[in-house]
Amino acid sequence: MRTIETIEEFYKNKFDWIPENIKNDIGHFNVFHHEILEPGKPRILPYKRRDFYKIMLVEGDITINYADQVVAVKKQALYFSNPQIPYNCEQIEKIKTGVYCIFNQHFFHQFGDLNQYAVFQPAGNHVFELTDAQAKQVIVIYKKMFEEIKSDYVHKYDVLRNLVFELLHFALKMQPTIQTSKQQTSASQRISTLFMELLERQFPIDENHTSVCLRSASDFARQLNVHVNHLNRAVKEISAKTTSQVIAERILQESKVLLKHSTWSVSEIAYALGFNELTHFNNFFKKHVALSPLKFRNL
Secondary structure (H helix, E strand, O other): OOOEEOHHHHHHHHHOOOOOOOOOOOOOEEEEEOOOOOOOOOOOOOOEEEOOEEEEEEEEOEEEEEOOEEEEEOOEEEEEEOOOOOEEEEOHHHEEEEEEEEEOHHHHOOOOOHHHOHHHOOOOOOEEEOOHHHHHHHHHHHHHHHHHHOOOOOOHHHHHHHHHHHHHHHHHOOOOOOOOOOOOOHHHHHHHHHHHHHHHOOOOOEOOEOOOOOOOHHHHHHHHOOOHHHHHHHHHHHHOOOHHHHHHHHHHHHHHHHHHHOOOOHHHHHHHOOOOOHHHHHHHHHHHHOOOHHHHHHO
């Protein structure tokens, strides 16, 4: 199951050329108007991961699938994708207008960690429905991107980074802020962050990363060199969930993705997710979804 498209493949498949500066010291950034397809010619963007980030403003009646989520866009939306989360768009021939920017991780090297923001996290919101007024505000940002990238200004890529952050924070302000307790300690935050990073390194499951090795709170505690009770307290304090709940939710999310978008058998998926017996995976899935994995796949 090959699920990763490189930025070079993106250019080759879409434009039949590859920019000379795609691998340079400052990283890569570009901005495009979405190609408008002929009506009556159905087309689905393949469900896969890309090794670059993409932020897209789209107007049209389309469906966006990312991770285990399905979001129907009725009018217009701002969408964020990253290298960790596979996605695709259905009915893209119905897109009336669209614009998007792409960039790689190196473009933000030493300019902050994009993955700290909810719009680029597996459990975060990635699609934001916009009002007409909000869409106009976003269009203004993209217009600035087009103007800047064509300019000869020596520091234009700094401006473009700021415009990316402007899009990012525009979306984040649209969702409620999660307030953290004053009693949370920096030590708990650090341990919880390390735990989440270690958990996410195991995903997504593909041909290059084919099995989950860390499955229990004890597994993670040993890897982090802390007592399991210490880990449990830190995760509970920060997320209001037990360590086991967080692990189970992430495994469940990945199982839904594999069942819906891979050609692997249920047994192969169970093994990849660290279940020694198919019956254990079936019981786990039924407990959380109230359906067997096979029934869920055939829905």
